[in-house]
Amino acid sequence: MELTGAEIVVRSLADEGVEHVFGYPGGSVLYIYDEIFKQDRFKHILVRHEQAAVHAADAYSRASNRVGVALVTSGPGVTNAVTGIATAYMDSIPLVVLTGQVPTTAIGQDAFQEADTVGITRPCVKHNFLVKDVKDLAETIRKAFYIARTGRPGPVLVDIPKDITIARCKYTAPAGEIKMRSYSPVVKGHQGQIKKAVQLLLQAERPMIYTGGGVVLADAASELTKLVQMLDVPCTNTLMGLGAFPADDRRFVGMPGMHGTYEANMAMQHCDVLVAIGARFDDRVIGNPKHFAQNARKIVHIDIDPSSISKRVKVDVPIVGDVKDVLQDFVAHVEAALKETRRDPEQIASWWKQIGAWRERECLKYKASNEVIKPQFVIEKLCEITRGEAFVTSDVGQHQMWAAQYYRFNKPRRWINSGGLGTMGVGLPYAMGVQMVHPDADIAVITGEGSIQMNIQELSTCHQYHLSPKILCLNNRYLGMVRQWQQIDYGSRYAESYMDSLPDFVKLVEAYGHVGMRIESPRDVEGALREAFTTHKKRLVFLDIITDRTENVWPMVKAGKGLTEMLLGSEDL
Amino acid sequence: MRHAISVLLENEAGALSRVVGLFSARGYNIETLTVAPTEDATLSRMTVVTSGSDDVIEQITKHLNRLVEVVKVVDLTEAPHIERELMLIKVRAVGKEREEMKRMVDIFRGHIVDVTDKTYTVELTGDKSKLDAFIEALDRASILETVRTGSCGVGRGERVLKI
Numbered sequence: 001m002e003l004t005g006a007e008i009v010v011r012s013l014a015d016e017g018v019e020h021v022f023g024y025p026g027g028s029v030l031y032i033y034d035e036i037f038k039q040d041r042f043k044h045i046l047v048r049h050e051q052a053a054v055h056a057a058d059a060y061s062r063a064s065n066r067v068g069v070a071l072v073t074s075g076p077g078v079t080n081a082v083t084g085i086a087t088a089y090m091d092s093i094p095l096v097v098l099t100g101q102v103p104t105t106a107i108g109q110d111a112f113q114e115a116d117t118v119g120i121t122r123p124c125v126k127h128n129f130l131v132k133d134v135k136d137l138a139e140t141i142r143k144a145f146y147i148a149r150t151g152r153p154g155p156v157l158v159d160i161p162k163d164i165t166i167a168r169c170k171y172t173a174p175a176g177e178i179k180m181r182s183y184s185p186v187v188k189g190h191q192g193q194i195k196k197a198v199q200l201l202l203q204a205e206r207p208m209i210y211t212g213g214g215v216v217l218a219d220a221a222s223e224l225t226k227l228v229q230m231l232d233v234p235c236t237n238t239l240m241g242l243g244a245f246p247a248d249d250r251r252f253v254g255m256p257g258m259h260g261t262y263e264a265n266m267a268m269q270h271c272d273v274l275v276a277i278g279a280r281f282d283d284r285v286i287g288n289p290k291h292f293a294q295n296a297r298k299i300v301h302i303d304i305d306p307s308s309i310s311k312r313v314k315v316d317v318p319i320v321g322d323v324k325d326v327l328q329d330f331v332a333h334v335e336a337a338l339k340e341t342r343r344d345p346e347q348i349a350s351w352w353k354q355i356g357a358w359r360e361r362e363c364l365k366y367k368a369s370n371e372v373i374k375p376q377f378v379i380e381k382l383c384e385i386t387r388g389e390a391f392v393t394s395d396v397g398q399h400q401m402w403a404a405q406y407y408r409f410n411k412p413r414r415w416i417n418s419g420g421l422g423t424m425g426v427g428l429p430y431a432m433g434v435q436m437v438h439p440d441a442d443i444a445v446i447t448g449e450g451s452i453q454m455n456i457q458e459l460s461t462c463h464q465y466h467l468s469p470k471i472l473c474l475n476n477r478y479l480g481m482v483r484q485w486q487q488i489d490y491g492s493r494y495a496e497s498y499m500d501s502l503p504d505f506v507k508l509v510e511a512y513g514h515v516g517m518r519i520e521s522p523r524d525v526e527g528a529l530r531e532a533f534t535t536h537k538k539r540l541v542f543l544d545i546i547t548d549r550t551e552n553v554w555p556m557v558k559a560g561k562g563l564t565e566m567l568l569g570s571e572d573l
Numbered sequence: 574m575r576h577a578i579s580v581l582l583e584n585e586a587g588a589l590s591r592v593v594g595l596f597s598a599r600g601y602n603i604e605t606l607t608v609a610p611t612e613d614a615t616l617s618r619m620t621v622v623t624s625g626s627d628d629v630i631e632q633i634t635k636h637l638n639r640l641v642e643v644v645k646v647v648d649l650t651e652a653p654h655i656e657r658e659l660m661l662i663k664v665r666a667v668g669k670e671r672e673e674m675k676r677m678v679d680i681f682r683g684h685i686v687d688v689t690d691k692t693y694t695v696e697l698t699g700d701k702s703k704l705d706a707f708i709e710a711l712d713r714a715s716i717l718e719t720v721r722t723g724s725c726g727v728g729r730g731e732r733v734l735k736i
Contacts, residue, residue, distance in 0.1 A: 118587060119590070122587075122590065122591060122594055123594055123598050126641070127641040127642075130586070130587070147641060180641075181644055181736060182582070182583050182641060182642055182643060182644040183641050305639065306635045306638070306639075307632060307635035307636050307638075307639050309635075310628070310631065311632060
């Protein structure tokens with residue numbers, strides 16, 4: 001049967017099992033929107049800015065492990081989407097972004113709303129395509145989905161000129177898996193290497209397991225949990241990996257890195273065998289690599305992407321493969337080995353004792369107050385009221401770090417934030433994406449008065465689709481993280497980090513048709529949160545929480561410093 | 574250390590810019606780069622000459638492999654291999670210089686491929702050091718123009734880069 005390009009786009013998405021597309025129409029994609037109008041196999045969510053379309057699709061994927069889909073028009077539609085694409089790329093999130101393009105005959109003519117989409121997005125996509133012939137369209141979209149979700153996932157962009165969407169050709173529904181001679185990701189880990197790694201782990205006196213976003217992406221949380229519990233070793237999850245191992249398990253030592261716990265960072269530095277799983281030793285996690293390398297330890301690194309291995313830290317046992325697959329092999333090998341010879345429980349007893357001593361520093365303890373609202377207290381209350389079960393999205397800054405430190409994530413895919421790119425403004429669109437996956441779940445957006453204003457227009461989208469996230473705006477009237485760095489490293493000269501002329505957020509959200517509350521006293525926090533999550537369960541509630549103005553995030557490893565050179569509080573300044 | 578890396582990649586629009594973009598984005602340098610389709614028109618073969626520590630070269634190889642359009646990557650300099658570069662050099666050749674220049678071209682086993690009464694255009698093939706030596710041997714003032722292709726290379730013996 002002959003279909004137009006636009007019909008092929010819509011059919012291809014439906015045949016891929018897509019249920020939600022986030023987008024914004026424009027000239028180059030009008031034929032596609034016309035076909036969307038005529039179909040009912042997937043739902044289109046109209047955002048208020050293309051950046052939010054990509055963020056929402058990104059969170060949709062993070063919460064569900066399905067490929068997120070965004071559709072935008074050419075030129076400014078694409079340039080607006082770039083931040084969203086780069087955000088997903090840095091965190092390896094599988095997306096397919098469909099972009100309109102001017103007609104093929106107009107490409108290169110500086111046509112109205114023309115941009116070199118493939119060129120602009122090349123450095124921030126896993127792959128991109130420009131479709132020049134309608135006959136290639138269906139195949140290209142299939143390849144895009146395949147590339148996005150396999151190997152190390154990532155965003156794939158398909159640029160579709162307008163004339164292609166009206167040209168006709170035959171369409172056959174896809175059958176069987178795609179094969180590409182230039183692209184075949186490794187799944188299975190090398191068995192010899194796995195055996196070697198298991199041996200190292202079993203012989204270790206100070207073992208440590210350090211996991212990142214890769215474990216969440218591979219849906220390998222249960223394998224990880226089993227492995228850690230079987231071996232009874234300490235485990236740390238990075239910002240991207242929170243929830244992969246239950247925070248309430250005694251083996252969890254907290255998050256590592258710049259704002260990681262004292263015990264996690266000390267254990268990372270002083271262990272004798274470090275097993276890194278789906279993590280990439282980035283600068284926010286290990287600090288200065290030279291300092292990190294000062295302590296001798298054997299490093300095992302499991303990752304699907306060979307280029308992540310030995311990039312910043314020399315690795316002794318590299319294992320390339322799908323984290324889930326490799327962890328299953330690990331578990332099997334450990335089980336077999338433990339059956340043969342029981343491990344002496346004394347072997348790592350002194351290591352646990354040491355970790356216990358580090359824990360006694362209580363690095364996350366903060367000064368409680370009856371006068372001003374402490375941001376940490378708000379997160380603790382949120383965790384309590386939602387029983388640690390909420391989906392929590394966050395923006396970027398101090399509030400993000402407090403959320404990561406004080407909300408105890410026991411399940412994967414519940415903590416949704418921009419780790420790699422650190423994109424302010426993701427929180428609200430992320431919540432929209434999450435709610436499309438989990439319509440009835442409790443969803444909290446932890447944000448600040450700076451970040452929320454970067455995509456505040458999406459309050460309108462939330463109203464249109466009856467979305468009901470609870471927005472906790474930790475309002476300290478400062479770009480808090482910037483202010484913290486300025487206090488510590490720039491002689492307290494608060495250059496442009498003060499947020500003047502803030503809107504009345506309560507009136508603002510009411511104007512958008514939502515519920516607003518302003519909370520100024522610690523006594524009111526719990527009640528307001530309960531009201532938001534129960535009385536207004538079906539409404540979007542914006543809680544403008546006026547917090548301690550100059551609270552800092554502790555512990556802190558300053559940029560360029562060693563992982564154990566931590567500041568534990570203002571007394572260390 | 575200097576390395577010559579051979580890349581077999583899909584002969585598709587944009588594939589070259591992905592490779593070049595990778596080098597600039599990650600701060601690797603490119604000394605020379607040559608690319609052309611192979612006997613199979615759907616594939617291109619590229620030779621990139623770069624330099625860096627072993628760690629850097631390892632990362633370059635891994636990142637090249639990561640590109641979706643790249644089929645195979647091999648570091649030629651890891652084993653015996655042959656490298657050739659082509660240079661066209663236009664030199665001044667007047668009076669008694671003409672004879673001297675002709676002799677020089679013969680010594681380097683080049684060919685004179687174009688002649689005017691004041692100039693010779695010389696075609697010279699060899700590895701980088703041979704072409705450099707030829708330029709060194711000439712009087713700088715006599716060089717009017719040089720153009721070089723950059724290295725292309727192939728492994729010695731049975732070693733082949735093919736799908």
